[in-house]
Amino acid sequence: MNNLFSDTKEAFSLKSNFELNRAFFLFKIIGNSTFVKLSTSLTNFALKFHLPVTPIIKATVFDHFCGGVSEEDCIPVINKMFIKNVYSVLDFSTEGFNSEKEFDDCLRKKTSIIEFAKNRKEIPFAVFKPTCLGSTDLFKKVSKFEKLNELENDSWNRVIQRFDKVCSKAFKQNIKILIDAEEVEVQNAIDELAIKMMRKYNLTSPIVYNTVQMYRKDRLSYLGEMISNQLNDGVIFGLKLVRGAYMEKERNLAVSMNVESPICDSKDDTDKNFNSGLDFVFNNLNRISFVCASHNENSILKVMNMMESKKLKSNDNKIWFGQLYGMSDNISFNLASKNYNTFKILPFGSVKNLMPYLIRRAEENTSVQGQTGRELQLILKERKRRALL
Numbered sequence: 001m002n003n004l005f006s007d008t009k010e011a012f013s014l015k016s017n018f019e020l021n022r023a024f025f026l027f028k029i030i031g032n033s034t035f036v037k038l039s040t041s042l043t044n045f046a047l048k049f050h051l052p053v054t055p056i057i058k059a060t061v062f063d064h065f066c067g068g069v070s071e072e073d074c075i076p077v078i079n080k081m082f083i084k085n086v087y088s089v090l091d092f093s094t095e096g097f098n099s100e101k102e103f104d105d106c107l108r109k110k111t112s113i114i115e116f117a118k119n120r121k122e123i124p125f126a127v128f129k130p131t132c133l134g135s136t137d138l139f140k141k142v143s144k145f146e147k148l149n150e151l152e153n154d155s156w157n158r159v160i161q162r163f164d165k166v167c168s169k170a171f172k173q174n175i176k177i178l179i180d181a182e183e184v185e186v187q188n189a190i191d192e193l194a195i196k197m198m199r200k201y202n203l204t205s206p207i208v209y210n211t212v213q214m215y216r217k218d219r220l221s222y223l224g225e226m227i228s229n230q231l232n233d234g235v236i237f238g239l240k241l242v243r244g245a246y247m248e249k250e251r252n253l254a255v256s257m258n259v260e261s262p263i264c265d266s267k268d269d270t271d272k273n274f275n276s277g278l279d280f281v282f283n284n285l286n287r288i289s290f291v292c293a294s295h296n297e298n299s300i301l302k303v304m305n306m307m308e309s310k311k312l313k314s315n316d317n318k319i320w321f322g323q324l325y326g327m328s329d330n331i332s333f334n335l336a337s338k339n340y341n342t343f344k345i346l347p348f349g350s351v352k353n354l355m356p357y358l359i360r361r362a363e364e365n366t367s368v369q370g371q372t373g374r375e376l377q378l379i380l381k382e383r384k385r386r387a388l389l
């Protein structure tokens with residue numbers, strides 16, 4: 001595709017020759033699914049038995065996809081990207097948290113990141129995954145409207161309080177907060193909490209953003225109901241649109257439960273649904289602040305066209321674009337060079353805690369037709385331009 005996003009000089013302007021070659025090597029090997037499967041098992045084994053693999057992971061895949069171990073580690077990356085007008089959203093890895101103590105620790109970490117972001121204009125958003133603040137089983141029960149026993153009720157009230165503490169901290173520090181979307185089984189409860197927070201904190205400006213996964217067949221009606229519900233009168237909706245990250249899991253679950261899959265039947269249907277979601281957002285822009293979280297060039301171009309037809313400035317504060325650090329630099333850096341509001345999600349934490357995230361990145365990049373092919377093609381083009389071949 002020959003468009004704004006083919007400018008590899010801009011896309012990789014922050015990458016040294018060494019980093020560019022490392023990216024080429026990484027995408028080349030993660031394009032091999034057998035290699036990914038084998039190295040995933042070996043790495044998990046090595047970490048479990050404390051074999052000294054951390055420095056190797058750190059110098060390769062970790063440094064490519066993550067900002068560092070601590071907030072301070074991320075500062076050089078944040079500053080470098082900001083020179084190019086790309087903002088950062090720090091995402092502390094919180095997978096596999098299961099106890100009340102871990103949920104409280106996670107709450108403290110999330111509020112401390114908001115504190116860190118305060119007065120740093122290069123970090124306009126914070127983010128959290130809802131099930132890092134409460135048990136997944138409880139989210140499932142609440143999502144199914146099951147009656148909770150007394151203990152569960154107490155636990156759920158603590159989840160509500162943790163949500164409120166994160167959102168109220170964000171509100172006080174004027175940092176926008178993104179609530180990630182998860183599996184369908186837990187999402188009703190997340191949506192309920194998110195709208196509760198919006199009713200409380202989004203009355204004068206958008207602080208709380210909920211995520212809507214457009215690979216779900218039911219999300220357009222969800223959006224319609226959200227906006228027409230009178231309880232939401234006066235709310236400025238913060239919405240982050242994504243396609244959705246749990247397709248295989250959702251489909252397998254639907255098969256095992258012998259029910260219809262909640263996910264669109266084809267990629268084409270998901271794309272159409274995503275586009276309809278964009279139309280919905282732009283038809284209701286008087287009430288919505290929007291994040292387009294995607295690595296799909298057509299989706300980004302569609303949003304840019306819709307902004308133009310609405311005569312919005314490229315940096316209109318209602319519209320943001322988001323990509324993951326280490327991926328689709330051609331989109332992020334070229335958007336930012338044209339003054340569109342663009343951020344990178346910058347994961348940080350220990351190598352061990354970030355392994356599930358890194359494995360997901362490797363697994364979703366194993367298709368040579370998909371993202372990896374695109375990344376490799378762009379890196380090759382830039383290596384040629386720099387005469388590195």
Ligand SMILES: Cc1cc2nc3c(=O)[nH]c(=O)nc-3n(C[C@H](O)[C@H](O)[C@H](O)COP(=O)(O)OP(=O)(O)OC[C@H]3O[C@@H](n4cnc5c(N)ncnc54)[C@H](O)[C@@H]3O)c2cc1C
Nearest residue numbers: 180181215242243244245266267270293294295296322323
């Ligand atoms: C900044 C950012 C934040 C994100 N936050 C979340 C989040 O909170 N929750 C979440 O779930 N995901 C999240 N994601 C991931 C996102 O949902 C997608 O998985 C990922 O971005 C790939 O989709 P795409 O639009 O970038 O590109 P594309 O490559 O165009 O689309 C790939 C996506 O299309 C869908 N798809 C692929 N094949 C099929 C098929 N056969 N049938 C139906 N659908 C298909 C899947 O959703 C797949 O992920 C986030 C992504 C970004 C960039």
